[in-house]
Amino acid sequence: MTTEIPAQNPNENPIKFDSSLAHHMRPVIRAVRGFPVKATAPDGTEHQMLGLADARQVSERMVVTFPGFGVVIPLLDGTRDVDQIVQQVGRGLTRDMLEQFVAQLDGAGLILGPNYDAMVAEMRKAFDSQAILPPGTTAGVCDALLNGSEETKNIPEGPEREAAAARKLREYFDSMIAEALKDVADPALTSLPKAIVAPHLDYPRGGLNYAAIYGRLRVADRPDRVVILGTNHFGESTGVCGCDKGFSTALGACHLDEGMSNALKGKLGDALFANRFDHEREHSIELQIPWIQHVFGKDAQGNYPKVFAALVHDPVVANGESYDGRGVALQPFVDALKQAMSELPGRTLVICSADMSHVGPAFGDQRPLLGEDGTEQGEAAAQFRNSVFQTDDEMLGLVVQNKPAELVSSMAWQQNPTRWCSVGNIVAGLMVVEPKDIKLLRYGPVIDEQGTGMVTSVAMVMN
Numbered sequence: 001m002t003t004e005i006p007a008q009n010p011n012e013n014p015i016k017f018d019s020s021l022a023h024h025m026r027p028v029i030r031a032v033r034g035f036p037v038k039a040t041a042p043d044g045t046e047h048q049m050l051g052l053a054d055a056r057q058v059s060e061r062m063v064v065t066f067p068g069f070g071v072v073i074p075l076l077d078g079t080r081d082v083d084q085i086v087q088q089v090g091r092g093l094t095r096d097m098l099e100q101f102v103a104q105l106d107g108a109g110l111i112l113g114p115n116y117d118a119m120v121a122e123m124r125k126a127f128d129s130q131a132i133l134p135p136g137t138t139a140g141v142c143d144a145l146l147n148g149s150e151e152t153k154n155i156p157e158g159p160e161r162e163a164a165a166a167r168k169l170r171e172y173f174d175s176m177i178a179e180a181l182k183d184v185a186d187p188a189l190t191s192l193p194k195a196i197v198a199p200h201l202d203y204p205r206g207g208l209n210y211a212a213i214y215g216r217l218r219v220a221d222r223p224d225r226v227v228i229l230g231t232n233h234f235g236e237s238t239g240v241c242g243c244d245k246g247f248s249t250a251l252g253a254c255h256l257d258e259g260m261s262n263a264l265k266g267k268l269g270d271a272l273f274a275n276r277f278d279h280e281r282e283h284s285i286e287l288q289i290p291w292i293q294h295v296f297g298k299d300a301q302g303n304y305p306k307v308f309a310a311l312v313h314d315p316v317v318a319n320g321e322s323y324d325g326r327g328v329a330l331q332p333f334v335d336a337l338k339q340a341m342s343e344l345p346g347r348t349l350v351i352c353s354a355d356m357s358h359v360g361p362a363f364g365d366q367r368p369l370l371g372e373d374g375t376e377q378g379e380a381a382a383q384f385r386n387s388v389f390q391t392d393d394e395m396l397g398l399v400v401q402n403k404p405a406e407l408v409s410s411m412a413w414q415q416n417p418t419r420w421c422s423v424g425n426i427v428a429g430l431m432v433v434e435p436k437d438i439k440l441l442r443y444g445p446v447i448d449e450q451g452t453g454m455v456t457s458v459a460m461v462m463n
Contacts, residue, residue, distance in 0.1 A: 004265040014105040015115065017099035027102050029076035031055035032110055037064050048293035050434025052110060056234045057281040059109035059119055068093075069101060076102075076111065124277050132246040133255050137283040138290055141203055142169055142250045165250040173294050175216035176207040180442070184212075189461065192221035193432035195350035197292070197399075197426065199457035200231065200284035205446040212442035214291045222296050224346025225257040225306045227337065229425035230285040230353045232311035240428075241329020242272040243279040247286055251293040259344050264308075267336035272328050279313060284353040284422075285309040292351075301392075305349075312424035316411045322463035330424070334431045341432070352429040354422030355457045356395070357388050357445075362453035363419060370451035385454070389445070391418045392456055399460070400438045403428035404430040435462035 018024050037051040050070060052060040068091065075085050081100050102111065109116040111230040127133075135142075142165040146152040152168060155161040181187040196213050199206035232241055242264060246255040264272055279285060294305045312330070319321055320330035341348045360369045369385060371378025393412075398407040405426040411423055 015103050017103040021113070024099075024102055024106065025081050025113060026078050027076045027082075027105065028078040028112040029073060029105065030110055030112060030116065032073070034070065034073075039064065049300070052105075052108075054108075054110060056236065057456055058123055061108035061110075063101075063104045064107050065101060065104070065112060072101065076105075078112075081348045084121070086265035098317045111115070123280060127245075127277050127280050128401075130245070133246050133279065134284075135249050136281055137286050138169075138249045139203075141172075145169060145172055162250065166252075169250050169290060170294055172203070173211070173214075176203075177218075180208045180211035181215050187216060188218065189216045189220045190239070192217075192223055192347055192349060193461045193463050194435055194461040195352060195429045196351045197354050197429070197458055197460035197462075198288060199355055199459075200287050200326065200353045200422075201355055201446070201455060201457055203287070205455065206444075206457050209442050209444050209457050209459045210287075210291055213461060214295050215443070216461070217295045221347065222299070223305050223343070223349035225260060225308065226254075226288075226351060226463065227260065227341075228288050228307060228309045228351045228353055229283050229428050230282060230288075230309060230311045231355070231422045231425060232278055232282065232313060233284065233421075234281060235275055235311065237275035237278050237311065237313065237327055238274065239313050239322030240313040240333040241275045241278050241313075241328075243276055243285070243311075244273050245276075245279065247289045247292040247307060249286070249293065251290050252298075252304060254289055254292060254304045254307045257308045260306075260308040260340055260348075263340035263344065264333075264336050267339065268328055268332060271326075272310075272333075275327075279309065282311060284311070288351055288353050312428045314424050315427055316416055316423055317407050319408065321414070330428060330431075334428055337428075337432050346448055350429050350433055350462075352422070352425045352460075355455055356392055356420050356422070356428050357418035357456040358421060358453070359388050360386075360447070360451070360453040361420050362448070368451070369447055369454050385445070388418050388454065388456070392443070395420065396440060396443070396458065399426060399430070400440055402430055402435060402438055429462065433462055437463045 032052045033055045035051045037049040039047050039049045041047060048067065049064050050067045051062055051064050072085065072089055075088060080088070082095060082102065086093050086095050086098055105111045106113055106115055109119045145168040146155065146161065146165055149168065152164045155164055198213050199209045204211065235241060244256065244261055246253055296305050313322065315330050322329050359365050367384040368381045371381050395407060395410065398410060402434065408427060411420065439461050440458060441461060445454055445456045447454045448458055
């Protein structure tokens with residue numbers, strides 16, 4: 001039995017299909033992510049719809065369409081015109097339906113064309129116009145904290161609300177630190193380590209692992225600079241991608257360490273910053289910034305530690321080379337960073353902003369994370385979770401033993417079975433600081449409320 005694609009409800013869209021435009025007649029869809037959306041019809045009935053959004057987060061717009069259009073999306077690769085797509089799909093799809101869908105995608109910047117090009121140009125212009133990137137993900141955290149309190153939810157925008165946001169964020173961090181360290185035997189690091197590993201999960205899910213490492217740094221020596229090595233979730237860079245900006249949060253601004261930035265540019269050239277725009281909406285860097293500000297504070301001149309950020313690609317894909325051979329490879333970056341750290345004055349702390357396994361139906365696995373009753377009971381679910389924990393244990397063992405090459409080769413041989421997303425920055429951190437002692441301070445898996453996805457993360461210290 002075939003499933004027909006119903007006619008779409010017309011949405012307000014400034015772009016209309018134009019058969020004289022090549023990008024309409026042979027549409028090329030960009031990287032999109034799909035997700036279920038519930039929509040209410042005029043008669044009050046609810047329908048499951050398909051939401052489409054920009055996987056690279058250049059466009060903030062989305063398209064909501066019927067699930068049947070899922071079969072159309074893979075065909076939007078520029079090799080077929082709209083008539084060929086209609087003929088190939090069948091299932092009741094008409095040219096008029098497809099034209100409307102293509103126009104919606106174009107209006108949202110989800111296909112290649114002038115509208116998307118204009119979005120990219122505007123984003124890049126805004127990025128290059130500022131020396132310090134404004135809050136993104138952390139602004140949402142502060143809004144949630146303010147709106148969740150009767151005391152602060154009605155404070156209007158302005159200095160008072162900004163001060164309240166900073167206070168709430170510090171209180172939130174302190175509460176997580178108290179919880180994470182309440183029963184540990186070693187709640188403080190008295191000297192600054194060479195490097196740490198912290199999550200880049202959202203704070204509600206990863207907070208205790210953030211707190212387990214950052215809480216221990218409250219009495220440690222203050223670094224002169226912090227190098228944050230993150231994961232490139234949405235960007236276009238095929239190799240290591242540097243950032244020539246500082247970062248701001250509700251707590252203030254961490255300025256760019258220009259000495260480090262200039263040193264690396266001198267050693268690696270402009271290629272390190274060619275895709276700097278990948279940092280515009282990258283959470284793996286920003287989520288570390290308020291923790292740095294909270295635990296290290298300001299110096300006598302009123303400044304937080306300076307930062308330099310870089311997103312490290314996956315060395316499992318091409319053994320450390322860039323994916324296309326044109327980006328900055330892992331080894332040259334490691335060599336340049338090691339040399340720069342040895343030449344620059346003061347103390348440098350390296351932060352590996354890392355999450356590990358990503359498993360469950362939400363990530364394409366066919367095995368359940370929870371039992372049929374929605375709890376962690378059930379043999380099949382328990383076996384699946386335990387297999388993930390065993391893989392993490394084996395891979396983290398290689399990290400603790402300071403074996404970055406073996407970690408890469410093992411991940412490549414097993415084809416990264418649990419989808420570690422941060423092999424690159426962990427390996428880079430190990431290679432750069434060459435630690436003599438590595439400790440796993442805390443390991444934690446978190447499962448979403450629906451039981452569709454589980455992510456693991458750690459708190460680690462390298463000396």
